[in-house]
Amino acid sequence: MTQSYLVAALMGSVVTAIVAYFLHRFYAAQATTRIRVEAHARTDALAQTQARRTEETGQEEQAKQELESAIVDLRDDLARQIATTDEIRVALKTAVEEKDQWTQQARQIADEASRLKSLAATFERWHEQMISLMTQNQDMHAKNHELSAIVRHVVIVSLNASIEAARAGPAGRGFAVVASEVRELAARSEELSKSYRNSLHRNDLTTTTTFQDIQAGGKMITASLGSVEALANQLQSKLH
Amino acid sequence: MISSQAKDSIERIFYKAAQARLPMAPGDVCDIVPIKPGSVAGKGAIEARAKDGGATQAGRPQAPTGQVVVLTISGILFRLMLLLHFNEDDSTRDYFVKDDAQSTFGEIVAEISNLCCGAMNQELLRYFPDLGMSTPYMLSAQCVPHLENLKPSYLSSYAIQLGDSVYVAATLCVCAAAPIDFVADVSAVEESSGELELF
């Protein structure tokens, strides 16, 4: 019994082995096919990838060239910018120097205006002299007035003389003529004195109005110079 | 050389200044009448106007007496002289001189004339930015007829009545070095006098 068992078992295992062998070969073939397919696929994929990579490399190459040319452009731009900046720097320096000059000139204008304002002292000096002139004029008025009084007195004296001459009769005729001439002279002196008084009044008016014009004119100039000085100071502070 | 509208303007400015500064109290009568230059202001001028109802050349031709206050406003192209004659009589003295005043009549009328001319100066400054004004000076009234010798471009006289019985004669004399033309608007109400402007 054990022998047939063993033979059966052996036959069984041989069959199994043969089946297994054929199965194995079948599966191996399948596996091989599968592997082959996979390998093909992989190869295809690799080829695709390779192609893509090549394309990409081409693109990158292109990009790199574009970047390089962009860099060249940028370098040119930068060079131009640097040149422009240098020009601007020079212009700024010039402007700053000019500004300094203008500031200095504005200060000079302000100083000059300030100095000219002291002209006011000149006008005050002239005022004193005007007072002196007017005082002299008053003096002349007074003297003329006195002269006038004397002349009037002379007229009275000559009238009295005429009366005395008349009283003296024919003997007084010569005296009467003299008295009459004196009266004539007195009348002319009176006229002259009036004319002189007139001239003095005209002189007073001209002197007074001239000096008032100088006084008022001086103030006007001082005020105008004050405006100039203020403007120059404003300009100075703006330039700072 | 002074346009007629400039002459009118100067007259308007004078009227405004006189009415603002001559009366001692703000509400007082201040009547102004144009008269022939050189004539004496008095009741005659004012009464003549009442009769004729218009500006008259009324004035008695007699030798002027007393003194005038003279002031000058100088600009670049012209100068304006204001001469004010106050009668030194009792009514005038009573009107202008306050009881406790220590100043003389002459000093008081000089100051009033100064204020009047100052008001004209302020107004003229609106049209002529560069102006200066002199201090007042007293001259004999007999000097006034000689204004012609200054060869003025504009000369006019006025009789002014203040209150009941105070008469003032005013003369405006303008000498111009170049054509003057401007129009004055005197309608602005004067507010700023007397107030302290702090800087």
Next chain:
Amino acid sequence: MAKILVVDDSSTVRDEVAGFLRKNGLDVDTAVDGKDGLAKMKASPGIKLVVSDVNMPNMDGLTMAEKIRGELANGAVNIIMLTTESSPAMKERGKAAGVKGWIVKPFKGDAVLETFRKLAN
């Protein structure tokens, strides 16, 4: 010692202004022009307030103000101009000279009394 100095060549104005201030209890001295005003400032260091005209002979008010600040080196005293002048150029010059305030004549005492009192203290 006077606290206030009134400077004007017109005695009318000096009477009016100084009289008004004295009536209101203030201590006032007067001067007749810029030169006189300057001399009085030198002589009385106690002056706290100067009220001055602009148009005066011998030395005008603004020149006097400039000299008070300059030659006398007095920066403390308050200076108020009382004048017929009102031009902006004049006021600018006043400001530059250290003037504290400006009054256009005529003088109205009541309006400014309190301010004057303060400035004189």
